[in-house]
Amino acid sequence: MRPEDRRVVVTGIGAITPLGHTVRETWEALLAGRSGIGPITQFDPVNVATSFAGEVRGWDPESVIIKREARRLDRSAQLFIGAAQQALDDAGLDFVEDESDSDRAGVIVGSGLGGMLSFDTQLKVMISRGARRISPLAVTMIIPNEAAGVASIRFNMRGPVTCVVTACAASANAIGDAAEIIRRGAADVMLAGGAEATICEFGIGAFNRSRALSTRNDDPRRASRPFDLNRDGFVMSEGGACVILEDRKRALARGARVYGEVVGYGMTSDAYHVTLPRPGGSGAAKSMKAALEDAGLNPGQLDYINAHGTSTKANDVTETMAIKHALGENAARSVPVSSTKSMTGHLMGGAGAIESIFCLLAMVSGVLPPTINYETPDPDCDLDYVPNEAREARVEYSMTNSFGFGGHNVSLIFGPADA
Amino acid sequence: MDRSQVQSKMQDLLVDELGLDASKINDSATFEEDLEVDSLGVVELLMALEDEFGVRIPDEEAENITSVGEAVNLVIAKLG
Numbered sequence: 001m002r003p004e005d006r007r008v009v010v011t012g013i014g015a016i017t018p019l020g021h022t023v024r025e026t027w028e029a030l031l032a033g034r035s036g037i038g039p040i041t042q043f044d045p046v047n048v049a050t051s052f053a054g055e056v057r058g059w060d061p062e063s064v065i066i067k068r069e070a071r072r073l074d075r076s077a078q079l080f081i082g083a084a085q086q087a088l089d090d091a092g093l094d095f096v097e098d099e100s101d102s103d104r105a106g107v108i109v110g111s112g113l114g115g116m117l118s119f120d121t122q123l124k125v126m127i128s129r130g131a132r133r134i135s136p137l138a139v140t141m142i143i144p145n146e147a148a149g150v151a152s153i154r155f156n157m158r159g160p161v162t163c164v165v166t167a168c169a170a171s172a173n174a175i176g177d178a179a180e181i182i183r184r185g186a187a188d189v190m191l192a193g194g195a196e197a198t199i200c201e202f203g204i205g206a207f208n209r210s211r212a213l214s215t216r217n218d219d220p221r222r223a224s225r226p227f228d229l230n231r232d233g234f235v236m237s238e239g240g241a242c243v244i245l246e247d248r249k250r251a252l253a254r255g256a257r258v259y260g261e262v263v264g265y266g267m268t269s270d271a272y273h274v275t276l277p278r279p280g281g282s283g284a285a286k287s288m289k290a291a292l293e294d295a296g297l298n299p300g301q302l303d304y305i306n307a308h309g310t311s312t313k314a315n316d317v318t319e320t321m322a323i324k325h326a327l328g329e330n331a332a333r334s335v336p337v338s339s340t341k342s343m344t345g346h347l348m349g350g351a352g353a354i355e356s357i358f359c360l361l362a363m364v365s366g367v368l369p370p371t372i373n374y375e376t377p378d379p380d381c382d383l384d385y386v387p388n389e390a391r392e393a394r395v396e397y398s399m400t401n402s403f404g405f406g407g408h409n410v411s412l413i414f415g416p417a418d419a
Numbered sequence: 420m421d422r423s424q425v426q427s428k429m430q431d432l433l434v435d436e437l438g439l440d441a442s443k444i445n446d447s448a449t450f451e452e453d454l455e456v457d458s459l460g461v462v463e464l465l466m467a468l469e470d471e472f473g474v475r476i477p478d479e480e481a482e483n484i485t486s487v488g489e490a491v492n493l494v495i496a497k498l499g
Contacts, residue, residue, distance in 0.1 A: 068438030136462035 005249075008179040009417065011256040012091025012244030013357045014083040014193075017344055018054035018237050022086060026354075027361050030343055030369040031390040035221040037235050037345050042199050049208040052220035053199045054237025054345030072137050073150060074115030076349070079240030080147035080195035081154060088155060091244040091256060093189065095156040106159035106187045107151045108178045110170025110194030112349035112404070113203070114144030120200040147195060159187040167404030168308075170194050171241065172352025172412055176265035178245050188250050193242030193353035207236060210275060212312060224346075225373035226309035226339035227316045227381040234310040237345030241353035243360075259360040263397070264295030264413030275405050277314055281322025284308075284401065287409035288326035295413045297397060299327035302335050302413070304362050304393065306355045306400040307385075309339020309371065310346055317380045319401065324383075336393065338386040342372040352402035352410065359398035359414050368393050420498060425472075425491050432467045433487075446488030454487075468494055 015022065018036030019029035029036065036054045045051040061070040061078040064085050070078060084107075088094065095102045118141035125133050140146055145163035152161045160181050164173040171194025178192035198204075207213045214233035216223035224235040251258055268290060270283035277284065292299060308319055316339075324332040340358050347354055362368050367390050374387035402410045426446070433439045437460055443453065450456040456464070465481045468474070468490065474497035484490050 066438070071438060133466065135466075136459040140459075 006183045006185060007248040008182045008245050008262045009248045009251050010243050010259040010262065010360055011246045011251050012087040012093065013259060013360065014086025014090060015239065015241040015354055015357060016056055016059055016079050016082050017239040017241070017347065017354060018056055019344055021059050023357060030340060030358065031367055033343065033370055033372045033389060035224070035343050035372065036237065037220045037223060039220060040199060040204070043201055045204060048201060048204045049215050050204055050213045051217045052223060052235070053204065054235060055199060056238055072141070074118045074141040074146060075197035075238070076111065076115060076117070076195045077147040077150055079197060079238065080109055080193065080242065081151060083193060083195065083240035083242040084151050084155065084191055087191065087193070087242040087244050091246070093244065099156060101188060102156050102158045104159055104187050105157040105189040106178070106181060107148050107157050107161045107191045108164060108174040109145070109148040109151065110164045110166070110172070110174035110349050110352060111144040111147065112165070112167045112170055112196050113198050115142040115146060116198045116203050117200050118142050120202045151191060155191065157191060166408040167406055168346065168348050168351055169402040169404035169408040169410040170349045170352065172356065172400065172402035172410040173267065175243060175245070175262065175353060175356055176267065176410060176412055179262040179265060182245055182247050188247045190245040191242060192245055193240065194349040195240035196347055196349035197238040198348065199236060199238055204236060212275070214311065222373045224311045224342050225375070226307065226311045226342050226371055227320070227378060227385045228374050229376040229378040231311045231313065231316065234312050234341070235345040237347050239344070239347045239350050239354065241347065241350045241357055243353060243356060258417035260363050260414040260417050261419060262412065263415035264291035264297065264411070266290030266294060266411040268409045270407035270409065272407055274407065277318040277403065279318065281318040281325060283407065284319060284322035284403060284409045285325035287411045288322065288399065288401065291399060291411035291413045292326070295397070295415065297413065299331040301397050302327070302331070302399055303395040304359065304368055304398040305335055305337040306359050306398065307337050307339045308401040308403045309341055311339070311341060315403065317378065320381045320383055332383060335384070336368050336386045336391065337383045338369055338371045340369050352400065352412070355400045355402070356412055356414065359400050363395045363398055363414060363416060366392055366394055368395070422491065422495060425494050428471055429468070429487060429491055432464060432471060436467050437464060444487060446491065447486060449486045451485065464490065472498060474498060
């Protein structure tokens with residue numbers, strides 16, 4: 001356990017995902033086992049191998065951000081700001097209204113690819129009309145830290161503000177790093193999360209060429225099938241997710257609603273290959289062990305694991321091995337492990353944050369979200385994956401894993417609000 | 420094209436492209452102070468004007484533009 005003086009709790013959550021424009025809509029869809037995946041509508045996918053994705057449909061950025069500001073933001077930053085506004089409202093914090101703590105409030109945003117949609121658009125402008133026609137906003141819309149800077153400006157948070165770029169582990173790092181900033185006393189409140197929006201010809205085409213995406217074009221809703229024998233790759237999604245981390249004493253003093261506590265953070269690198277996990281999963285296992293050690297927990301105390309569970313051949317079998325290695329066979333076999341990417345698809349830079357929110361909601365509501373599309377067991381993936389249907393369970397401690405291209409492994413552990 | 424037509428097009432671009440409030444737009448309005456359009460916004464506007472009127476506004480001339488009226492005058496001069 002952390003010393004009493006600097007513990008970090010979650011007091012606000014926000015999300016915009018392919019399953020809904022709020023955390024509530026997303027969570028209800030998740031417990032109903034619904035897929036958020038469908039045919040791509042944002043561009044004509046005729047030239048790419050995968051014609052489906054997890055799009056955020058029908059969300060109007062101008063419902064949150066006035067037009068003259070919204071049009072200056074890449075879609076990934078719009079999604080982050082939308083989720084962040086929800087999280088701040090949920091926490092009842094407004095540093096514009098009350099500036100007294102603005103210097104003690106910061107932001108960390110995780111991003112995989114930054115403003116890829118803007119890059120895709122502006123590159124096409126340059127090729128067709130010349131470099132002089134590149135938008136003066138191109139640079140600010142492409143830099144991966146755009147959302148962090150804009151969140152700081154919009155929400156008047158003037159303490160530590162930064163951006164983590166560790167591919168699909170980015171927003172798990174954002175939450176872990178933000179918690180550390182509060183623990184060491186450099187801030188009292190941190191907005192932490194991530195966003196991604198890469199559903200464009202370049203984004204889909206590039207991930208196709210890296211051999212990472214599912215191509216189950218005839219059945220998009222069943223394409224993301226983590227741990228199933230017939231999985232064939234991950235499903236790209238877009239979205240934003242964000243939590244409010246707060247010094248526990250501050251949160252309790254103001255009577256804030258507490259979802260849970262950040263009790264453990266582990267981070268390691270495979271030092272092996274830029275896309276493939278180290279065979280046997282020792283890097284991922286060490287990340288989980290480091291998080292358990294940070295939390296002061298025994299493996300048997302984990303009641304739920306939200307897996308990285310991408311639905312790629314390599315990840316799911318390696319993560320299964322890593323869980324066994326980290327927890328030991330007995331604890332690994334008894335802990336429920338689900339991959340919500342079976343429904344949300346892979347939010348990449350937003351994945352760690354949305355899956356942290358799912359861990360917190362599992363703890364608060366006592367229900368585990370399932371792994372859908374689990375039909376044919378893979379003999380090499382032999383844990384309890386909470387197949388196809390949500391399950392009631394008492395969850396005191398939960399862990400989420402996020403791994404990223406580059407070899408990054410991140411594990412976060414959340415504990416109960418009232419410990 | 421006469422001055423009022425250019426003004427009218429300019430107003431449309433400022434409202435539609437930059438999202439400005441139409442009631443604040445007049446010849447003497449300055450971009451930076453009155454309309455709160457920053458330097459990037461002015462560049463955007465000038466690019467939109469180039470497209471709309473089929474003219475070319477070199478960067479060194481663009482740097483001198485501070486008000487709506489000056490931008491209108493520049494376009495009229497370019498249209499010859």
